[in-house]
Amino acid sequence: ENPEYLAEFNAKIDAGGFIEAKDWMPEAYRKTLVRQISQHAHSEIVGMLPEGNWITRAPSLKRKAILLAKVQDEGGHGLYLYAAAETLGVSRDELTEALLSGKAKYSSIFNYPTLNWADIGVIGWLVDGAAIMNQIPLCKCSYGPYARAMVRVCKEESFHQRQGYDLLLQMMKGTEEQREMVQDAVDRWWFPSIMMFGPHDKDSVHTDSARWGIKRISNDDLRQKFVDATVKQAEVLGVSLPDPELKWNEARGHYDFGVIDWDEFWNVVGGHGQCNVDRLAARNKAWDDGAWVREAAIAHAEKMAERERQ
Ligand code: ACO
Numbered sequence: 060e061n062p063e064y065l066a067e068f069n070a071k072i073d074a075g076g077f078i079e080a081k082d083w084m085p086e087a088y089r090k091t092l093v094r095q096i097s098q099h100a101h102s103e104i105v106g107m108l109p110e111g112n113w114i115t116r117a118p119s120l121k122r123k124a125i126l127l128a129k130v131q132d133e134g135g136h137g138l139y140l141y142a143a144a145e146t147l148g149v150s151r152d153e154l155t156e157a158l159l160s161g162k163a164k165y166s167s168i169f170n171y172p173t174l175n176w177a178d179i180g181v182i183g184w185l186v187d188g189a190a191i192m193n194q195i196p197l198c199k200c201s202y203g204p205y206a207r208a209m210v211r212v213c214k215e216e217s218f219h220q221r222q223g224y225d226l227l228l229q230m231m232k233g234t235e236e237q238r239e240m241v242q243d244a245v246d247r248w249w250f251p252s253i254m255m256f257g258p259h260d261k262d263s264v265h266t267d268s269a270r271w272g273i274k275r276i277s278n279d280d281l282r283q284k285f286v287d288a289t290v291k292q293a294e295v296l297g298v299s300l301p302d303p304e305l306k307w308n309e310a311r312g313h314y315d316f317g318v319i320d321w322d323e324f325w326n327v328v329g330g331h332g333q334c335n336v337d338r339l340a341a342r343n344k345a346w347d348d349g350a351w352v353r354e355a356a357i358a359h360a361e362k363m364a365e366r367e368r369q
Pocket of ligand 1: 094095098099100102103106164165166167168186187190193254255256257258262263264265266268274278328
């Protein structure tokens, strides 16, 4: 590595500037970005599945239109993110292959099932809420194409979060059975949602990411911010969070919370969660079913190129 280039690169990051696709960058910086951005892209794409599952069962036209728009947004986020990863010299085919073969990681959260309609609200409130908490700092991350993609993604995630909370508020005004459905969904999604921020900082292996301004806030700090913000929202909604150890700590100025089951987390990340097999099977089926579209697009492009030559 050329020390002069490295000094220039570090100075740009220290000054809060953006690194762009054509700028020189250390190989490890490129690698960690490809890793994180592609995992993020895969999460958006796989994240369409648990909610997509409910589009045909939405209880009203309004809710169906909202859910349809939201799931399409997630697909769009995946596409911007793949495009951002491609600026780092990897191909879309390589990334797709890594997802379909099960080699690539995607967020643990999407390996949990959506059992009732309240799950759709809770995903918006907690899962998209956690995603925003993690993604707002990424709008200021040091890699320009990733940071810029995040700006629009966060705006859309904010709509997703609100529609989920609104859906739950509506259900809480309904029947006793509906309120029970909401509580049941909160009980199932709370801990998986706070696991989304990743392992505790002491077990978070990618410390270079912080040094290079990719991750601006650590896993534990983001998790704490999320818990602190969510407790009040749960009160307004009228649900309890399933953690007896959750309580305000005056000295810390934060909520304390119970021990996270990291065995469950690593089990899910390792491919053994409730829905990992189904999620990959659904993506593989979509890829295989779409083969004719790719073939037709290539045949069309070749025909056009041939016409151009004549
Ligand atoms: N699900 C699956 N894997 C995870 C999760 C999770 N929730 N959290 C951490 N991991 C993995 C990491 O990818 C890493 O694996 P790797 O070394 O094979 O790449 C390993 O666990 C160790 O974790 P960290 O060292 O803490 O990893 P990192 O510094 O990348 O931090 C984090 C993890 C916070 C998720 C980071 O990658 C990030 O901010 N990513 C961008 C946001 C994102 O991907 N969001 C997806 C969900 S939101 C949505 O799609 C709606």
